Amino acid sequence: MKALRSLRGQLVLVFALVFGTVTLLAGTYQYRQVGRVLRQSDDQRLRSRALALLEQVETYPQPVVALPGHDEHLRVLVETTGQAPRELFHSPGFVAPPAAGGEYAGLRTVLVARSQTSESGQPQRVRLWLGHSGAAVAADLGRVRSGLGWALVGSLALAALLAGALGRQALRPLRRISQQAQRIGAAPGSERLPEPATGDEVQELAHTLNQMLDRLQAGAELQDNFLAAAAHELRTPLAVALTGLAVTRQAPDLPARLGPALDAQADELQRLGRLVDDFLTVSRLRANALPLAHQPLALDELVLSLADRLLPRFRAAGRRLDLTVDEHVATYIVVGDADKLTTVLLNLLENALRHAPPATAVQVHLGREPATGWLYTEVSNAIQQSLGDLARLTTAYYQADVLSSGAGLGLWLSNRIAELHGAPLALREAAGHFSVRLRLPPA
Amino acid sequence: MRILVVEDEARLAEFVREGLVLAGHVADGADNGATALEMAATTPYDAILLDLMLPGQNGLDVLRNLREFGITTPVIIVSALSGTEHVIRGLDAGALDYLRKPFAFDELLARLRTLQRRPTATEVPVLRLADLELDLVHRRVSRAGQVLSLTNREFALLELLLRSPNRVVTKTRIAEKVWEVDFDMGSNVIEVHLSQLRRKLDRAFPNLPPLLETVIGHGYRLHDPAAAR
Numbered sequence: 001m002k003a004l005r006s007l008r009g010q011l012v013l014v015f016a017l018v019f020g021t022v023t024l025l026a027g028t029y030q031y032r033q034v035g036r037v038l039r040q041s042d043d044q045r046l047r048s049r050a051l052a053l054l055e056q057v058e059t060y061p062q063p064v065v066a067l068p069g070h071d072e073h074l075r076v077l078v079e080t081t082g083q084a085p086r087e088l089f090h091s092p093g094f095v096a097p098p099a100a101g102g103e104y105a106g107l108r109t110v111l112v113a114r115s116q117t118s119e120s121g122q123p124q125r126v127r128l129w130l131g132h133s134g135a136a137v138a139a140d141l142g143r144v145r146s147g148l149g150w151a152l153v154g155s156l157a158l159a160a161l162l163a164g165a166l167g168r169q170a171l172r173p174l175r176r177i178s179q180q181a182q183r184i185g186a187a188p189g190s191e192r193l194p195e196p197a198t199g200d201e202v203q204e205l206a207h208t209l210n211q212m213l214d215r216l217q218a219g220a221e222l223q224d225n226f227l228a229a230a231a232h233e234l235r236t237p238l239a240v241a242l243t244g245l246a247v248t249r250q251a252p253d254l255p256a257r258l259g260p261a262l263d264a265q266a267d268e269l270q271r272l273g274r275l276v277d278d279f280l281t282v283s284r285l286r287a288n289a290l291p292l293a294h295q296p297l298a299l300d301e302l303v304l305s306l307a308d309r310l311l312p313r314f315r316a317a318g319r320r321l322d323l324t325v326d327e328h329v330a331t332y333i334v335v336g337d338a339d340k341l342t343t344v345l346l347n348l349l350e351n352a353l354r355h356a357p358p359a360t361a362v363q364v365h366l367g368r369e370p371a372t373g374w375l376y377t378e379v380s381n382a383i384q385q386s387l388g389d390l391a392r393l394t395t396a397y398y399q400a401d402v403l404s405s406g407a408g409l410g411l412w413l414s415n416r417i418a419e420l421h422g423a424p425l426a427l428r429e430a431a432g433h434f435s436v437r438l439r440l441p442p443a
Numbered sequence: 444m445r446i447l448v449v450e451d452e453a454r455l456a457e458f459v460r461e462g463l464v465l466a467g468h469v470a471d472g473a474d475n476g477a478t479a480l481e482m483a484a485t486t487p488y489d490a491i492l493l494d495l496m497l498p499g500q501n502g503l504d505v506l507r508n509l510r511e512f513g514i515t516t517p518v519i520i521v522s523a524l525s526g527t528e529h530v531i532r533g534l535d536a537g538a539l540d541y542l543r544k545p546f547a548f549d550e551l552l553a554r555l556r557t558l559q560r561r562p563t564a565t566e567v568p569v570l571r572l573a574d575l576e577l578d579l580v581h582r583r584v585s586r587a588g589q590v591l592s593l594t595n596r597e598f599a600l601l602e603l604l605l606r607s608p609n610r611v612v613t614k615t616r617i618a619e620k621v622w623e624v625d626f627d628m629g630s631n632v633i634e635v636h637l638s639q640l641r642r643k644l645d646r647a648f649p650n651l652p653p654l655l656e657t658v659i660g661h662g663y664r665l666h667d668p669a670a671a672r
Contacts, residue, residue, distance in 0.1 A: 232496060235545055236544060243459055246549065293527070320630060323630070
């Protein structure tokens with residue numbers, strides 16, 4: 001059914017229907033004409049044979065009748081005025097053919113007659129019926145019929161083939177446009193559809209679609225610029241507030257009891273800064289317009305530098321940060337986008353820092369999965385109560401039930417970025433510990 | 444240090460200057476590129492903090508103009524533009540460092556201290572031990588003629604160890620000098636960084652004698668195997 005719904009299928013169907021109907025009508029007309037001609041010539045042949053046989057009929061002194069041929073049926077009747085008709089001969093079963101000739105018991109028949117005078121001088125009529133089988137004519141007609149049938153089938157096949165070829169030729173530019181269109185993502189770059197120089201509707205369609213892509217690209221660029229501007233607008237006041245807090249914190253006359261409160265505010269402001277980044281990344285992710293700059297990078301160096309960066313906050317919060325690197329792995333070079341992976345790792349580390357109970361450690365492990373050869377980093381921390389359904393944690397924050405706790409933006413975002421790098425985050429809860437593993441293919 | 448803060452956001456500039464003064468530095472401010480160029484040309488600053496989005500000429504233009512005028516004052520870019528492409532463009536234009544807004548003020552102070560530690564003309568620019576060389580000017584490390592790719596942290600660690608060759612450097616001293624933390628780190632990052640350094644320094648050269656030594660219970664030591672014999 002799908003094939004019939006395609007343009008090419010419909011073209012084939014229409015061609016075949018038109019060709020088929022025309023061939024069928026013309027064939028039927030021809031078949032009838034040929035049948036009439038065949039029957040006429042058969043009648044003529046039968047009539048001349050009957051006349052020849054009538055010539056040979058003699059009624060006096062002895063009745064003489066020429067015998068009919070193998071396939072022929074004969075009846076000869078002599079009618080003399082004032083006497084009962086006298087039958088000279090009839091073939092078996094050929095008793096009463098119609099008076100005017102025609103079809104009789106599966107035979108084609110003709111009637112011929114001759115007038116003469118009887119030996120007694122009375123007017124006399126000799127009537128002769130000759131019949132033969134109609135099979136020869138039927139066989140001829142059958143051959144004509146099958147010839148026309150084959151012609152119909154042939155013309156249908158030819159029509160379908162021609163329509164198919166024509167369709168393929170005509171639709172080729174459309175197919176190319178479709179293939180190219182599949183390659184163009186949600187945020188079109190400089191890719192455009194091929195415009196065939198055919199001067200037809202297909203060219204017009206490609207041109208119109210390309211104009212639409214131009215507008216989409218302009219829109220995407222506008223969105224990018226807007227996001228960059230928004231980022232700038234949001235980060236500047238954050239920088240002002242953070243720096244203001246830090247400077248206030250350093251003031252020599254600051255009462256000591258205010259220190260922890262200011263630190264907590266600075267911590268929250270930094271988190272806000274990360275959230276701004278995350279929201280900007282999310283808006284691009286949702287539009288499927290997050291470009292990934294895949295480059296070889298050292299996963300161990302990235303993790304260590306981020307651990308260094310967050311270490312002051314771990315210390316301030318009273319959580320240890322323990323790192324282990326599997327030294328048997330020769331290299332931790334992976335292919336990925338350093339900026340986006342930084343977002344993932346910062347999210348994982350900050351989550352662990354926030355949820356680890358006081359005075360416990362957050363573990364960061366680097367290693368290689370023996371089965372797949374993929375490199376990974378795993379962040380794990382103790383938890384005070386079970387997290388329940390882990391799949392809920394990576395549900396999009398805007399899809400999750402707003403009243404449920406824990407389904408935040410960070411893990412969802414990190415999971416999407418991890419998926420874009422080849423594998424989703426692996427979440428695990430066991431023996432009072434929660435761990436998240438980021439897996440990356442080796443370079 | 445005498446520092447020029449080029450920032451058009453008045454309150455941020457004020458906070459930064461105030462914070463720098465509290466941290467013992469001298470700070471001046473400029474809210475546009477032209478003023479910044481003029482001030483940098485007339486006053487010998489030790490460092491310039493440069494915003495990228497400025498009215499008139501942008502930060503990158505200011506940086507290029509500085510270098511064209513022969514002003515080699517080290518520049519740290521402080522910008523809300525956080526993409527890697529902006530960082531690369533900034534560093535390529537001649538900045539020594541790039542700090543993304545919003546930043547932790549302590550991090551800014553730490554980066555200024557890193558600037559301060561840069562070698563002066565009177566200092567020996569290359570530290571050596573056996574076949575190991577550390578070039579402070581070009582921030583290049585090589586062993587047996589082969590260049591090693593070190594992170595900033597590894598470079599700082601190696602520099603510290605190379606400044607006390609053949610002597611044990613305690614973890615406390617490493618924490619103080621490299622992480623600027625004066626008591627318990629609350630982490631094993633030092634061990635892990637040193638292990639990473641050992642991987643690049645010694646394990647990458649299985650045919651050469653190892654240079655980095657762990658002195659259990661004390662600390663770490665870089666030693667020259669020839670001198671030990």
